[in-house]
Amino acid sequence: MQILEHRALRGPNYYSRYLSIFMRLDIGELEERPSDTVPGIVARLTELLPSIQEHRCSVGRPGGFLERMERGTWAGHVVEHVAIELQNLIGFSVGYGKTIDSYETGIYNVIYRYRDEACGLAAGVEAVEIVDRLFRGGDIDMPAIISRLKTVRDDHMLGPSTASIVNAAERRGIPHIRLTEDSSYVQLGHGHRQQRIQATVTGHTDLIGYSIADDKDWTRQVLGDAGIPVPRGWACASLEEALDAANEIGYPVAVKPVIGNHGRGVSTNILDDQALREAFAIAAHRNPSVIVENYIKGEDHRLLVIDGKLVAAARRRPAHVIGDGVATLQALIDRENQDPRRGIGHENLLTRIQIDEQSLRLIEQQHLTLDSVVPHDAVVLLKPTANLSTGGTATDITEDVHPEVKYVAERIARLIGLDIIGIDLLAETLTEPLEDQSAAVVEVNAGPGFRMHLSPTHGKGRDIGPHVVDMLFPDSETNARIPIIAVTGTNGKTTTVRLLSHLLRQAGRNVGMACTGSIEIDNHVIMRGDYSGPQAANIVLREPTVETAVLEVARGGIMRRGLGFDECDVGVLLNIASDHLGEHDIHTLDELARCKTVVIDAVCKTGTAVLNADDPRVLAAQEWARGDIIFFTLDPDSRAIRQHVRDHGVAFTVHNECIVMRQGHIEAAVIPVENVPITFEGHARFNVANALAASAAAYAVGLSIGDIQMGLQTFHPTPGQNPGRTNLIEADGMKVLIDYGHNVPALEALSELVGRIPANRRISVASAPGNRRDEDLFDLGALLARMHDVVFIYETDPRGRPVGEAAGLLRDGAESVTGACQVEIVMDEHEAVDRAFDVATKGDLLVLLIDDISGAIERLKGRRFPSVMADAI
DSSP: OOEEEEEOOOOSSSSSSSSSSEEEEEGGGGGOGGGSSSHHHHHHHHHGGGGGGGOGGGGGGHHHHOOOOOHOHHHHHHHHHHHHHHHHHTTOOOOOOEEOOSTTTTEEEEEESSHHHHHHHHHHHHHHHHHHHHHTTOOOOOHHHHHHHHHHHHHSOOHHHHHHHHEEEEETOOOESSSSTTTTTTEEEEGGEEEEEEEEEEETHHHHHHHHHHHHHHHHHHHHTTTTTOOOOEESSSHHHHHHHHHHHHHEEEEEEESSSSSTOOOEOSSSHHHHHHHHHHHHHHOSSEEEOOOOOOOEOOOOEEEEEEEEEEEEOOOOOOOSSSBBBBHHHHHHHTTTEEESSSSSEEOOOOOOOEEEEEEETOOOOOBBBBTTOOOEOOSOOOOOGGGEEEEOOOGGHHHHHHHHHHHHHHHHTTTEEEEEEEESSSSSOGGGGGGGEEEEEESSSOOHHSOOOOOOOOHHHHHHHHHHHHHSSSSSSSOOEEEESSSSSHHHHHHHHHHHHHTTOOEEEEEEEEEEETTEEEEEOOSSSSSHHHHHHOTOOOOOEEEEEEEEHHHHOOOOOSSSEEEEEEEOOSSSBTTBBBBBBBHHHHHHHHHHEEEEEEEEEEETTHHHHHGGGGOOOSSSEEESSSSSTTTTHHHHHHHTOOOEEEETTEEEETTTTEEEEEEEEGGGGGTTTTTHHHHHHHHHHHHHHHHTOOOOOOHHHHHHOOOOSSSSSSSTEEEHHHHHHEEEEOOOOSHHHHHHHHHHHHSSSSSSEEEEEEEOOTOOOOHHHHHHHHHHHHHEEEEEEEEOOOOSTTHHHHHHHHHHHTTTTTTOOOOOOOOSSHHHHHHHHHHHOOOEEEEEEOSOHHHHHHHHHHHOOOOEEEEEE
């Protein structure tokens, strides 16, 4: 078997509303070997993956998939289920998948859900190898496969603290974006409503407070000056200073680096000068400044304060083992590390115990070695601190905190100035005030880990994430999302997106806009290029100033990567027409329509689908639409519109050459069509339709009729406001119309306008990408010839075709038309434009269907056109 394509679909897509992996799989000769022809395959798969027995498949009950295998199914379908189950085995609960025949024999589109993108892709690769070996009788090392997948998981998954916040946000309907692949830097919410976190550090975390927490000596000073019990000690720059400090304080002492975390470099219960020398060297290795302070006896406690309130407390104990009178210390450690709750790093509830220099010193202080047999019930400490990251354990005692201790913890948070703070407190108990016992705060932590509270070794787990989310988004009624308007269709997307963005900006909104041409933030172009896919959506939604996102959504982006967002407030479906058929297994207009309906299927429950009632396929697509529906139409008397309006639905249409909004018995005039510049006084009917669509979408997000009117009359078909879309320029008595029409339906719409512009001759420069079907290129060439007197054909991206083939098909189509149209191929776009300029005369109309708009305009400036036709044609 061979994987032909393999990628993550990031958001609703052609196959699913879920985050899904797409795999295009060639099963080769296995097309002739369904599973019922492979003896023992079901038993062997069940032995390898026992939990796959739970898969229901289409049968709808546990064991359903295995029944399908017994009856016979193909290898691609088995890959789907194995990829799903592999993800479940490494901790990701997924269940959705589908396998679809393609138009090519033996090639299948395998779709399955993922929660972590890297793990989903890796599971697919492993699944193909497993299934191939299953069908061929090869050996399969499942432990090695699971180990590899766990490595991918650990390299990419969010840590437990960050995950608890993200999960809490998801439960409140707040979207999240991972801003880096290999860290816990995450954005919650969109645009100007976003908040960002790095693990448990938030965008509101005070820098001074963070610095105080990072410096243990500074912390001790701040808290000590405020009357909080802290150890007595000093920061020392040399061993001599440390020895002097210990002698003045009196042994036992604790030694730790001024800056550090996770208990690294910390030594406690130092009893003499020799032990101090060793401890100082360990601490100084972490930081040249070392604190020596009196050793506080008592239990190690962690108090977690979020937004000024104590939300959790835990008693922590250092990594340790308990003797049985038989096993050596090393054997006891090995046995403890076999506990299934222990793993590497933060992957499990507990962390494996690693023996290091500090461990060996502690073992020696207890008069033991790793080879010593530990007496029955004897406790051997293996770490000086109780951090979970070094193998410690935690017991939840949140409900046992004395009110005075709670007050002290919350006061410490205010004194340090942190929104999230972990307080390390040594005390005999938390059930009594600190002043009544031996107690001291030994450290505070900015960005503390939540693991000990989420899943303590003993006691009740605390759901910490909601406390953080409620702090960042205090008003539960305020949505962390911004309005997203997604526009799709075959033609008119870019103009509609630009016009809609203009309407919103004129109404005072800060808009993030992405389209074929550019990304604009707050009316500033920040990127140029084709940005009609999910990458652009991600860029816009990350921008901190954006109040409304307006996104062009092209077919290619939907098929290749999905929408890039989970839902939108308004989905606009403009039209369905032949273009790019044959790509991504989209061969018919009905399949193309289903692809485009992904946008209106992604509308949220309270949102709106804006649909073109003049397009039969768009009208039929309303079955996929979510939320309310607003129709737009050039035919105000159509049966569908009349019924919709009678039912108090909203429609935007044209009545007496005026754009109007209808609902029930109301007809509100918006603006005469002739006053909308992009309609060319109504002659460009396709732009009348685009204006209706933009007006409907603007109305759906709260703009008034007055706002819409103002925006429509101030948006012009110029290179400045709508570059490359019906830009009409006059130069020295000649008219130049620049547009991007690259398919037959677009040119058919443009032809009416071209025919209405007075001209001696109509000269065109045109091309089309090579990924159109042969018949589409031929028909496009024929239409160009019918519209113009002279056609210069250049070649844009051949997209897999031999150079010149696409241009040749266009020429063949043009030459098939009976008439006087003259056709010439000039392969380079710039040379073709210059050729057209050379032959044009005053009174001609030059129609440039090109990519480099600004380049053509620059070359147009300053040219003088002769009054008679050049001899070259």
